Amino acid sequence: MKSTTTTAAAPTIHHADFVELHEDVSHSPLWNADLAPTTLAQRTWSTWHIAALWIGMSVVITTYQLAGGMISAGMTWWQALITILLGNTIVLIPMCLNAHAGTKYGVSFPVLLRSSFGTVGANVPAMLRAIVACGWFGIQTWIGGEAMDVLIGMMFPGWKTLTTELIGLQLHTWLALLLFWGVEVYFIIAGLEQIKHLESWGSPLLLIGGLALLGWCVWKAGGIGPVLEGSVKLQKEQHNFWAIFPLSLTGAVGYWATLSTNIPDFTRYARSQKSQMLGQALGLPTTMTLFAFIGIAVTSATVIIYGYPIPSPVDLMAKFNSIAIVLFATLIIFLAQLTTNLAANVVSPSNDFSNLNPRLISYMTGGLITAVIGMLMMPWKLMGDYFIGVWLVGYSGLMGAIGGIMICDYWVLRRQQLNLKELFEPKGRYSFSGGVNWRAIAALVLGIAPCLPGFLHAATHGKIAPPEFLKVIYQYAWFVTFGLGFVLYWLLMLGHPSVAADLEER
Template sequence: MSENKDYLKSPDLLPIPHREKNISAVGFGFIWVGMAVVLAAFAIGGNGVQSLSLGWVVLATVIACVVLGFLMTMTGDIGVEHGISFPVYMRAPFGTIGTHIPSLVRAFVASCWFGLNTYFGATAMNAIFATLFNFNNWFICFLVFAILQLVNTAMGIKSIERFADLAAPVIILISGWMYFTLSDQAVVQGREVWSWIESPATGGAAVTAFMVVIMSNMGFWGTLTADMPTLSRFIEAPKNEKNWFKRNKGQIIGNVITYPITQTFMVIIGAVSYMAVSNYDPVVAIQGSASGITLGVLLLMIVFAQWSTNTSANVIPAATIFSNVMGPRMPFWSGVVVAGIIGIVVQPWSLFGIIIEVLLIVGGILASIVGILVADYYFLRKRRVNVPELYESEGQYKYKNGVNWAGIIAWIIGGSGATIFSNYSFIVGFILGSATYYVLAKYWWFKKYEQAEIIDPSDEKYLGISVGKDWDIGKRMVDEEEVLNMPLGGENVK
C-alpha cells in the first residue's frame, strides 16, 4: 500500500487487543482520584456556597457526577468493546477528514488545561522550594514540571497507572487533613459549614444557582466524557460478555463510584476553603494555617494531583488526537510534545483569571459531541461498528470528500444552543446534538451513504470483545480459538 492509503493506520491508533487491556478497576479508580483534584473543582464549591448552602451544592454535584459518570461509561464502551480511541471512532459520525475539526477543538482544550494545571502545580512546587530551600522561581518550576509530566505520559499508560497508584493514597490522606483543618477555621469564624436551610439565594435565584452548579460540574468533565474511549480501551474487560454492566465493570467502578465521590469531596474542600478565608483556592488557606515541613507536604499533594490529572485527562487525549490528524508521521510521543508546547505557548499564567470560564463554555460546546456519539453508537449502529473501514481512506466512512455532514451540522446546532443557553450548556448541547444527528443521519445522510453494520447488524461481523474477538486491521477479525490453532507458518490447522 502507498503511504497515502496508510495514513489512517498510525500504530498508536490501531485497536487495542484484549491481551493489552491492562488497567484494572482499582487502577482506573486511582487514576480518577488523581484526575478529579483540580483547581476548577475547588472553584465550583467556592462559587456555589456564595449562593447556596453546602448541602445543596453537594446534592447538585452528586447529581451531575452520577449522570455524567453513566454517560462516560456509555461512550467508554466504544473503547472497551472495540479497543479504539475517540478520534478513530469519530471517523464514523464525522468522516475520515471531518473528524479532525471537533477533535482538534478537544485537543486544544486539553492542551490548555495541561498548561493551566501545570501552572497551578508549578506555583505549589515553587512554594515548596521557597519554604524548604529558599529557592523562588516559578517559571523554572513550570518548565521542569511540564517536562516531567510529558515524559511520564510518553512512557505509556502503564507508567501513568503506576504513578496514580503512588499519588492517589497521598492525595486522599492530605485531602482529608485539608477538609478538617479548613472546617475548623470556618467554625472559628462563626460560619456554619453544613446547612440545608440557610442559603444566601432564595426562590428562582436559588434554582438557577443549583442548575449552575450542576452544569459547571458536567461542563467541566464533558470533554473527557466525549473521549473516554481513549482511556477505556486500556481497561480490563472479560471476553464473550454480552451484559453491558458486567463488561464495563472496570469503567463503572471508576466513572460512577470513584469519580463522583472524589469530585464531590474536592467541591466540598473548595467550599469550606471559601468559608474559612473567603478564597476557594485551598493553597491560600493552607499557607495561612501551616508552615515548614507540614506546608511542604500539603503543597506536594497539589503537585501530585495536577500531575495525575494532566497525564490521564489532558495529555493522552490531546496526543492521541494529534497523532490521528498527522498519521504515522506523528507517533504518540510526538503528539505528547505538541500538546506540551501548546500548553506553554497559551501562557496560562496570563489567562488564569478567565481560562476556567472559557473552557467551561467550550466544554458545553463539546457536550453536543457526546450526544452525537451516543446517537451514532447506540441508536443507529447499535454498538456494531465496521472497524476495518475506519482505517481505510477510501472506505465506508469517507462519505463526501471525507466529511459526514450530518455530524458537522448537528455539532454546529448543538454547540450553538449550548453557547446561547450557557447556564444549561451540557443538557442543551447533548440533546440538540444527539437529536439533530439521529434525524439527519437516519433519514438523510445514511440514505445516501449506506452503512454496512446498519444494513446487516451481525454480531459476528461487527462486534468485538463481547463476541470474543479482537480487530486485526488490514486482515480480518480473529478470535482466540483461531490464534491458538494457528501454527507459526500462519496456516490454520485442520
C-alpha cells in the first residue's frame, strides 16, 4: 500500500477528522513513498472495508486452532467461546484507540511511534512488532505447507518415502513448505494488488469448508448435543478450568495484540473515525467468535468420534481417505492462509523494516525480509506446545507495553494533537536526545521485566523456576505490561517540552 505526498508549500490542512500534510518532506531521510502520510483522496475505506478486512483476517486456521487448543486443555465448549469473546472484546478497546491516529493523521505504525519513542528510537518497538509478524508469517506458511504435504502424499504415495530429516522435518514436508512459501514470495514481489482477486474467495471458502466440517461432525457424532458433550466429557477428566483460564484469556487477547499496535497501517486509509471504529466492532469480535465456535465444536466432536481431541484441521484432514475431500480442504486452506498472511503479516513488518532505512528498504524488500525471517524462526516449533502458553502469551507482554505507551502518549499526554511535519524531521521536536526518547525505552523495559521470569519458565518447560508469584504475573502478561507501560511512561513524560509544544498548537 503506497501513499504519496504533494510538493506544495502550503501549511498543514485540517478537515473534520483528518489532518493532511501539504508540506514537502520528501527530502527527509525519514521519508519514503510507503511511509508518507495518506492524502485525503486516499482515505476511502468505508465501514464495510474495515469490517471486511477483519472478517478476512479472522477466518483463518489459527483462529480455529486457538479455540480447539482451549478444548484440548480442558475447557467446555461454552467456556472456550466466552473466553475468546471476552479476549477479543478487551483487545478491541486499544485497537480503536490506536487506530484513531492513523485515521486522523494518515500515518503508519512506525511513523506514529516517533512521537513517543523518537525518530530513531521508534525502530525498537517497530522491530519487536516486526519480529512477531515474521513469526506469524512463518506459522501461517507452515499450516499451508502442512496441508499441501497431506494432499501430495495422498496423490503420490512415493512422496512420503522422502524421509531424510532436515532440522526436525522430513524432506517431503520441507518441499511442501517451500512450495507454499514460494507462492507467497511471488505475491510479495508482484505486489498485493495481485492478490485482490483471491481475497474475495479465500475467507468465504474457508467458512463454507468449516461449516461443512461441522456438519460432518454433527452427523458422525449423532447430533449437536453429543458434539458439544465431547468438551464436557474431556473437562470431567481434567477438572482444570480455572487453572487454564488466565493463560487462555491472555492468549485470546494476545492473538490480536499485535494488530492493536499497528492498526494505523490500515486505518490510515479509513474514511472517518466512525468507519474505523464501527468497522472494527462489527468485524473483529463477531467473526472471531463465530469461526472459533466451529473450531470448538469440531474439536469437541473429535473427542466423541475418535476418543481424543484433534485441534488441528490439517491433522483431521489427514484422517479422510478421499482425495477429492482432501483436495477441496487443501484448496480452502491454501487460499485462506495465503490471503490472510499477506494482509496481516506482510503489511506491518514491511513498513517496520522500511522505517529502519526509508531510502534503502522499500515495501517489497521489507516483505522479502519478513518471508526469510519467518522461516528461520522454525514455525513448526511455535505451533507445538508453545502456541498459547509461550508464543501468544509471551509476545502479548511485548505488545501490551508498547500499546500502553502509545495510548498514554497520544490520548493522555498529547490529547490527540501531533505535528505531522515534525514526525519527518530528524532534528525536530520528536528527536528527543539523538533521536531516542529514553523515557519510552525505560517504560518499555521496566514494563516487560516482571513477565520475563515467567516467560523463561514456560519456554523451558519448567527448567527455570522463578517464584510462584512471577509465574502468576506471566499468566496476565498483556494486562500487566500494558498497565505498567502506560503508568511509567506517563510519570516519566509529565511536563516534557515536546508534549507542551504539541498542546500549544491545539
